[in-house]
Amino acid sequence: MTEVTMDKIVSLCRRRGFIFQSSEIYGGLNGAYDYGPMGVELKNNIRDFWWKEMTQIHDSIVGVDCSILMASKVWEASGHVSNFTDPMVDCKHCKSRFRADQIDLKGACPVCGTRDSFTAPRNFNLMFATHIGPDSDSASTIYLRPETAQGIYTEFKNVVQSSRMKLPFGIAQVGKSFRNEITTKNFIFRSCEFEQMEMQFFCQPGSDDKWFPYWREQRMEFYKKMGIIPEHLRWHQHGPEELAFYAKDAYDIQYLFPMGWQELEGVHDRTDYDLTQHQKFSGKDLTYLDPDTNERYIPYVVETSAGLTRNVLMALSDAYDEEATPEGDTRTVLHFHPLIAPVMVAVLPLVKKDGLGEYADKLEHDLRQDFVTYYDQSGAIGRRYRRQDEIGTPYCVTVDYDTLKDHSVTLRFRDSMKQVRIPVDQIVATIHEENKKYRRV
Ligand code: ATP
Numbered sequence: 001m002t003e004v005t006m007d008k009i010v011s012l013c014r015r016r017g018f019i020f021q022s023s024e025i026y027g028g029l030n031g032a033y034d035y036g037p038m039g040v041e042l043k044n045n046i047r048d049f050w051w052k053e054m055t056q057i058h059d060s061i062v063g064v065d066c067s068i069l070m071a072s073k074v075w076e077a078s079g080h081v082s083n084f085t086d087p088m089v090d091c092k093h094c095k096s097r098f099r100a101d102q103i104d105l106k107g108a109c110p111v112c113g114t115r116d117s118f119t120a121p122r123n124f125n126l127m128f129a130t131h132i133g134p135d136s137d138s139a140s141t142i143y144l145r146p147e148t149a150q151g152i153y154t155e156f157k158n159v160v161q162s163s164r165m166k167l168p169f170g171i172a173q174v175g176k177s178f179r180n181e182i183t184t185k186n187f188i189f190r191s192c193e194f195e196q197m198e199m200q201f202f203c204q205p206g207s208d209d210k211w212f213p214y215w216r217e218q219r220m221e222f223y224k225k226m227g228i229i230p231e232h233l234r235w236h237q238h239g240p241e242e243l244a245f246y247a248k249d250a251y252d253i254q255y256l257f258p259m260g261w262q263e264l265e266g267v268h269d270r271t272d273y274d275l276t277q278h279q280k281f282s283g284k285d286l287t288y289l290d291p292d293t294n295e296r297y298i299p300y301v302v303e304t305s306a307g308l309t310r311n312v313l314m315a316l317s318d319a320y321d322e323e324a325t326p327e328g329d330t331r332t333v334l335h336f337h338p339l340i341a342p343v344m345v346a347v348l349p350l351v352k353k354d355g356l357g358e359y360a361d362k363l364e365h366d367l368r369q370d371f372v373t374y375y376d377q378s379g380a381i382g383r384r385y386r387r388q389d390e391i392g393t394p395y396c397v398t399v400d401y402d403t404l405k406d407h408s409v410t411l412r413f414r415d416s417m418k419q420v421r422i423p424v425d426q427i428v429a430t431i432h433e434e435n436k437k438y439r440r441v
Pocket of ligand 1: 196
């Protein structure tokens with residue numbers, strides 16, 4: 001088994017255009033990342049898969065796309081202004097900053113090794129504050145949203161009224177969130193700007209006992225469908241000290257990241273807390289009139305809250321492998337499920353002369369109608385296969401001299417490295433067929 005380290009992932013991401021440090025030419029900005037040509041395709045594919053599973057395939061879930069900037073009152077109602085804090089300590093010697101709950105305060109500084117060097121813990125609010133309008137006084141203070149969920153709660157009434165949704169139903173949203181994280185190590189695992197994929201499922205009080213286990217099962221299934229190795233996923237139930245005071249129950253899906261088991265997604269039974277808070281702070285009636293029973297009540301909420309950018313890190317770590325090849329060297333390969341692979345098919349002419357380059361170029365253009373493609377004509381064919389393996393391209397099509405005679409090509413599979421000969425006009429259908437039955441070997 002290959003040891004998958006964060007250094008290997010970071011280096012591959014940089015080398016092959018998945019993820020770069022933000023503002024790198026200016027020395028870099030901590031906790032902020034840019035997604036390159038491969039990274040943005042991977043991230044979009046995970047997002048699209050989540051969106052399809054949650055809104056298109058599931059009964060009665062609709063989407064919204066709310067503003068990142070919201071009225072400050074939202075964050076007072078949600079408790080973020082007063083409670084969204086981490087305890088922070090500084091090392092007096094080297095000035096490094098840590099989350100007090102993540103280090104041993106009686107031990108030495110993890111950076112410089114000095115003992116008894118920590119300041120007393122101070123609570124630090126994780127929200128980024130900014131100002132709206134020309135005056136920068138306290139009345140104009142607003143926050144970049146630290147989670148997407150609150151937009152869903154504030155739009156609850158509008159969605160019910162405009163879309164005639166009946167309980168139980170869900171509202172899904174994908175978007176950027178911002179947290180002024182104290183420690184941003186571990187690459188994109190914890191960053192100050194990140195993306196979330198959240199769904200709030202509104203249901204009748206009491207029926208959360210049915211929907212909470214239902215959504216736990218659905219969300220775990222999702223990752224298996226995405227091709228994640230099941231042994232790398234597990235549940236963690238929040239103990240009494242972790243559980244928010246209003247939550248009835250909460251579970252995290254944890255993934256075995258290179259640095260160990262860590263949270264990937266939270267599934268929470270939030271009761272009627274959020275809507276009750278917003279009703280109180282806004283003074284607006286957020287109750288739901290049940291058309292079947294004529295009862296009025298504030299719905300309960302089961303939340304599924306996943307990090308999209310954290311999913312990208314999971315997908316990369318899970319797919320990464322270094323394998324011995326039959327030729328006696330090693331290849332680095334990303335075994336992405338074809339559903340999320342940044343490039344589906346690469347077209348490679350064996351050589352560029354004698355019309356093979358033109359043939360392959362035209363073929364690649366034709367395939368663009370169906371797939372994200374890649375054209376590569378430089379270097380030895382083996383080297384070109386390795387380049388595709390490194391970005392996780394599931395299929396390579398090679399055009400050779402026989403192609404010019406009989407319009408057949410070699411289709412090469414990334415995982416098994418097997419090659420089959422097929423007619424050009426069957427490439428699209430074959431790839432669709434293979435994708436349907438894809439299983440990681
Ligand atoms: P933690 O305790 O690790 O700070 P959290 O429990 O506060 O995280 P939630 O508020 O439940 O996290 O956020 C839901 C999801 O959003 C997390 O499971 C994670 O995937 C993602 N997420 C949260 N914070 C970050 C971050 N700083 N960078 C990247 N993803 C994040």
